[in-house]
Amino acid sequence: MLTLYSMPSSGNSYKVRLLMHQLGIPFDHQDCEYGSGVTESEAFREMNPNGKVPLLKLEDGRLIAESNAILLYLAAGSPLLPHDPYQLAKVHEWMFFEQNFHEGTIATRQAILNYPQRAHLRVPEKLDPLLEAGHRALGVMEAQLAKTDYIAGDTYTVADIALFAYTHTAGSKGNFDMQQFPFINNWLTRVTKQPGFVELDWLPAT
Ligand SMILES: N[C@@H](CCC(=O)N[C@@H](CS)C(=O)NCC(=O)O)C(=O)O
Numbered sequence: 001m002l003t004l005y006s007m008p009s010s011g012n013s014y015k016v017r018l019l020m021h022q023l024g025i026p027f028d029h030q031d032c033e034y035g036s037g038v039t040e041s042e043a044f045r046e047m048n049p050n051g052k053v054p055l056l057k058l059e060d061g062r063l064i065a066e067s068n069a070i071l072l073y074l075a076a077g078s079p080l081l082p083h084d085p086y087q088l089a090k091v092h093e094w095m096f097f098e099q100n101f102h103e104g105t106i107a108t109r110q111a112i113l114n115y116p117q118r119a120h121l122r123v124p125e126k127l128d129p130l131l132e133a134g135h136r137a138l139g140v141m142e143a144q145l146a147k148t149d150y151i152a153g154d155t156y157t158v159a160d161i162a163l164f165a166y167t168h169t170a171g172s173k174g175n176f177d178m179q180q181f182p183f184i185n186n187w188l189t190r191v192t193k194q195p196g197f198v199e200l201d202w203l204p205a206t
Pocket of ligand 1: 007010011012013034039040051052053054065066067068099
């Protein structure tokens with residue numbers, strides 16, 4: 001069985017839990033919640049020197065870090081990852097966008113506002129630029145979703161999962177103004193209607 005080291009409250013970990021549920025892949029869940037100290041332990045650092053989750057352990061012990069790398073690995077051969085090189089490149093394009101322009105602003109602002117360990121960063125000098133850059137990233141998504149039902153084209157792919165994770169809580173946890181983005185809001189609903197969809201707090205039964 002696969003083992004997923006993941007943080008129940010984290011969008012990056014949620015991406016992988018959601019995909020595994022949608023693809024019907026069973027896994028053993030190892031809880032690495034923020035503040036538990038697991039990701040700082042020597043045993044964990046040996047598996048991932050970067051000290052971050054999600055981290056996937058394959059049955060033979062090999063490891064994959066970085067949420068989007070894990071999504072791409074697990075989705076290979078499934079309908080959630082196109083074979084056509086152009087369509088595949090569009091999926092990669094949005095997943096790189098997610099890491100370069102979306103996660104570092106939208107997820108970071110949510111983390112500052114919601115984790116007590118980040119409370120000292122709740123100052124306008126930190127929060128205001130994240131709000132502005134996050135709204136800009138959401139604007140880029142809005143322009144795409146005005147043209148296509150899903151972020152990389154006409155079908156649901158792992159790029160949607162990558163961007164859904166922190167976009168669906170951008171308003172509630174990050175105080176982003178989601179009323180500006182009607183196409184994103186329709187897309188968020190569309191994603192929740194996909195077969196096997198589960199919420200952020202879903203964990204496999206032990
Ligand atoms: N780019 C990475 C980011 C991973 C990341 O920042 N994970 C956070 C949770 S969202 C984490 O493991 N934090 C634990 C720590 O820093 O100790 C990915 O997409 O997987």
